[in-house]
Amino acid sequence: MIVNMRFSLILFAVSGALAQDAAPTRADWLHYGGTQFSWRYSSLDQINTANVKSLTPVWIFQTGDYAENLQATPIVMDGVMYLITARARVFALDAATGREIWRYQYPEPPRSTPGFVGNRGVAVGAGKVFFGTKDNNMVALDQKTGHLLWRVNIDDARQCGCNITAAPLVVKDKVIIGGTGGDGAHRGYLTAFYTSTGRLAWRWYVIPGPGEKGHETWKGDSWRFGGGAPWLTGSYDPALNLVYWGTGNAAADFYDGDRVPAGADKTQDLNLYTASVVALDADNGKLRWHHQEVPDDQWDYDSAYEVLLMDRPIRGRLRQILVHMNKSGLTSVLDRATGEFLGAFSVPEVRTWISGVTEDGKLVGRNEPQIGKTTTICPSAAGAKSWNSMAYSPRTGFLYVPVNEMCNDITPNNRAPEEGRNYMNGEFPLKLAEGRTTFSHVDAWDPVTGKRAWSTPYRYVLLASMLATGGDLVFTGNPEGEFFALDAKSGNKLWSYQTGAGHRGASVSYSVNGKQYIGTATGWHVSVVGSAVQNLFPDQDWRLGSTLVTFALPEGPR
Amino acid sequence: MKRKPVLWRWFGSGLVRLSAAVCGLALCGSAQNLEDTVKQGEQVFAQSCATGYCHGVRGNAGGAPRLAARGLEQAYIAGVVTRGIPDTGMPSFAARLSRPDLVAVVAYVATLNGITDPNLGGSGPPATARSRPALTGEAVRGARLFTDAVRGFGRCSTCHEVGSFGIPVAAPIGNVPASVAALKALATPNVRTGSEAGESMPALVLSEGKQNTVFYDLSATPPVLRNAAPGSVKFVDGSNWHHTAAIGAYDDAELAAILTYLRAVIQP
Numbered sequence A: 001m002i003v004n005m006r007f008s009l010i011l012f013a014v015s016g017a018l019a020q021d022a023a024p025t026r027a028d029w030l031h032y033g034g035t036q037f038s039w040r041y042s043s044l045d046q047i048n049t050a051n052v053k054s055l056t057p058v059w060i061f062q063t064g065d066y067a068e069n070l071q072a073t074p075i076v077m078d079g080v081m082y083l084i085t086a087r088a089r090v091f092a093l094d095a096a097t098g099r100e101i102w103r104y105q106y107p108e109p110p111r112s113t114p115g116f117v118g119n120r121g122v123a124v125g126a127g128k129v130f131f132g133t134k135d136n137n138m139v140a141l142d143q144k145t146g147h148l149l150w151r152v153n154i155d156d157a158r159q160c161g162c163n164i165t166a167a168p169l170v171v172k173d174k175v176i177i178g179g180t181g182g183d184g185a186h187r188g189y190l191t192a193f194y195t196s197t198g199r200l201a202w203r204w205y206v207i208p209g210p211g212e213k214g215h216e217t218w219k220g221d222s223w224r225f226g227g228g229a230p231w232l233t234g235s236y237d238p239a240l241n242l243v244y245w246g247t248g249n250a251a252a253d254f255y256d257g258d259r260v261p262a263g264a265d266k267t268q269d270l271n272l273y274t275a276s277v278v279a280l281d282a283d284n285g286k287l288r289w290h291h292q293e294v295p296d297d298q299w300d301y302d303s304a305y306e307v308l309l310m311d312r313p314i315r316g317r318l319r320q321i322l323v324h325m326n327k328s329g330l331t332s333v334l335d336r337a338t339g340e341f342l343g344a345f346s347v348p349e350v351r352t353w354i355s356g357v358t359e360d361g362k363l364v365g366r367n368e369p370q371i372g373k374t375t376t377i378c379p380s381a382a383g384a385k386s387w388n389s390m391a392y393s394p395r396t397g398f399l400y401v402p403v404n405e406m407c408n409d410i411t412p413n414n415r416a417p418e419e420g421r422n423y424m425n426g427e428f429p430l431k432l433a434e435g436r437t438t439f440s441h442v443d444a445w446d447p448v449t450g451k452r453a454w455s456t457p458y459r460y461v462l463l464a465s466m467l468a469t470g471g472d473l474v475f476t477g478n479p480e481g482e483f484f485a486l487d488a489k490s491g492n493k494l495w496s497y498q499t500g501a502g503h504r505g506a507s508v509s510y511s512v513n514g515k516q517y518i519g520t521a522t523g524w525h526v527s528v529v530g531s532a533v534q535n536l537f538p539d540q541d542w543r544l545g546s547t548l549v550t551f552a553l554p555e556g557p558r
Numbered sequence B: 001m002k003r004k005p006v007l008w009r010w011f012g013s014g015l016v017r018l019s020a021a022v023c024g025l026a027l028c029g030s031a032q033n034l035e036d037t038v039k040q041g042e043q044v045f046a047q048s049c050a051t052g053y054c055h056g057v058r059g060n061a062g063g064a065p066r067l068a069a070r071g072l073e074q075a076y077i078a079g080v081v082t083r084g085i086p087d088t089g090m091p092s093f094a095a096r097l098s099r100p101d102l103v104a105v106v107a108y109v110a111t112l113n114g115i116t117d118p119n120l121g122g123s124g125p126p127a128t129a130r131s132r133p134a135l136t137g138e139a140v141r142g143a144r145l146f147t148d149a150v151r152g153f154g155r156c157s158t159c160h161e162v163g164s165f166g167i168p169v170a171a172p173i174g175n176v177p178a179s180v181a182a183l184k185a186l187a188t189p190n191v192r193t194g195s196e197a198g199e200s201m202p203a204l205v206l207s208e209g210k211q212n213t214v215f216y217d218l219s220a221t222p223p224v225l226r227n228a229a230p231g232s233v234k235f236v237d238g239s240n241w242h243h244t245a246a247i248g249a250y251d252d253a254e255l256a257a258i259l260t261y262l263r264a265v266i267q268p
Helices: A528-534 B006-022 B031-048 B074-083 B099-112 B137-146 B149-154 B180-184 B243-247 B252-265
Strands: A056-062 A075-077 A080-084 A089-094 A100-105 A123-125 A128-132 A137-142 A148-153 A169-171 A174-177 A189-194 A200-205 A235-237 A242-246 A276-281 A287-292 A307-314 A317-325 A330-335 A341-346 A356-358 A375-377 A391-393 A398-404 A406-412 A430-432 A440-446 A451-458 A467-469 A473-477 A482-487 A493-498 A507-512 A515-522 A547-552 B191-196 B199-208 B213-217 B224-228 B234-236
Touching: A075 A123, A089 A128, A123 A169, A128 A174, A137 A174, A169 A235, A200 B149, A235 A307, A242 A307, A242 A317, A391 A467, A440 A473, A467 A507, A473 A507, A473 A515, B031 B099, B074 B099, B137 B252, B180 B243, B180 B252, B199 B234
Parallel strands: none
Antiparallel strands: A056 A547, A075 A080, A080 A089, A089 A100, A123 A128, A128 A137, A137 A148, A148 B224, A169 A174, A174 A189, A189 A200, A235 A242, A242 A276, A276 A287, A307 A317, A317 A330, A330 A341, A375 A406, A391 A398, A398 A440, A406 A430, A440 A451, A467 A473, A473 A482, A482 A493, A507 A515, A515 A547, B191 B199, B191 B234, B199 B213, B213 B224
């Protein structure tokens, strides 16, 4: 039976959230997503709906690296904040004052190195600070001193056309990292290294090689350059010992003639394991299960995004679930132990790529770009949500999502792949969804019912991550430089502050000596999505920068 | 159906007539040559510059800046295409495009900026030494095998940089072994044995200074560059590491092809 994005789960009366104790952050912000469950939720509640109007900046740190926007999620451990800039300049700061403790500057790769300048965060663990680089090095610094301890060169960017921009994930004695290259003629992978020595622990290729299960979903030799690069950061469930990661789109992005056999059934998995969420054994990288969200992706709808792990009652039974959104805004709810599909919902208001999904998660009414034609596809390849993360609050049970309403006019071509070169195979100028006056909104979605609880519109676009807190607040920033707090229950705006530069990064909450802080990365830039979006609003001049701004409540009686 | 780009239609025959009138043939080439070159450049642009989140259709901006109608001069265009722009997504195309393609794409972008008679000779991008050399037959196969991504970390380029591809862990290859047997018998006296906290490892030592000791740990591939405190790792000459263990991803015929490639590009 076909349903039009109707969520098939039975609404269950939730009497208080039953999420894991380990998922919210407390004093520290230890991982990219807050904890390895990736909620971006801090249980701190000193700053709350009643007093947020008094929130005041307490320190500002200028990184001095204006090569790109500041996209990183800071890590905070034991009162020290670890921050990385676009060109891999790493800082350890006193999280209460902003005082610099140490700095490390990664040697800049040769100017001819292809790919992106940008870095979305460090990982901290085992007494080390880990990060990836444009020239595909995995680097480990001494957490106390910032001295280089080891580095491993994973790939040659000149050949693969790939880079590392994501934050690594530390899991037990290993550090795991993905890479870019989903839009190039490249075969994506995840690589795990031992934190102690830097030696290779395991490598998992998104695309199975000859003889491996799933290889048969690729036509001819297309698997060699089929993309799928997992270019963001995954999650980890220690009880199941499973690592969860979203994978990138199949390449070529907009043309499937080289990679999908003629007459293939598109309700079945195709081009595995691209556009999927996968569960890997943390010890050896072996695939345990997968769920492909977009078989034969022809819209550049990466599934590379964050994976939120939570326990919620579904049909009367407490289930270990994961929630995962891909670029299309289609959001899957799965049993994270088995991969069983439990439901899906779609967040953008304008959608033309499919007409709906079936109750078992199959796409219906695929509107595929055709050679020789131009097809308007919504949402855009920049994403119903961009790479920036959503947040989840166990107090409200809502996901907080920045949603953008844009489209592409896609004209595909059938150019042959060349290793490491762009392999999108299409022109796809970005445009605003028609007939609207606002082009984004912050939404609250209930992952159990698949219903939107509230939505707060914004006239431009939203390209910064969300932060939810125990004070029932939701924080994010916009391109105009405004950093703001919404009431987590209603979406009403309670506070805002003009930081002076557009927001493209993330905000975190932590405490030092019992005092709660909110820190946010600021700084727009004009390459890639930032520029493409700004072109849609030619009267706007969103300001560049690379600054960490931190807020707290004023001292003294309130 | 291929749509004719708007700007090309606009320049079209007018461009050719104007340039033919202004240029002497010896300086600017024939009008037909110019038209063909710009057309070639248009194709290169569509494949390498308009793609992805970059400069958009006919340079009208995508994720990267608009290039059309910006008043850009040809010399500037050539410089940026050749060298890239540091700290941005704009790479150098010197090693990524053939020289004719470089000249053509520069000419095309020049026409997008109203330059009706782009120079196809003198001011084009310089030839580059970093391009892959022209190879034939077995050497082509060897070049492909040398960097073959399917071999994962078992490929030669995990440790060797040749022809501007690969990771320069080892020193540049100076002498190419005469045969596969010689390659397999290769001695590696520069690999030493390091010991640290009771564990030993094959090590390629780069420097032993007062501040730190820098070496590659060759215990596993890819090699790990270590930056250790002085004295924390003790080294002795010799090791049980042998190059033959690092080339197991290839059979003898493949190794022979790789040697053919190396002989073609490395001057003893």
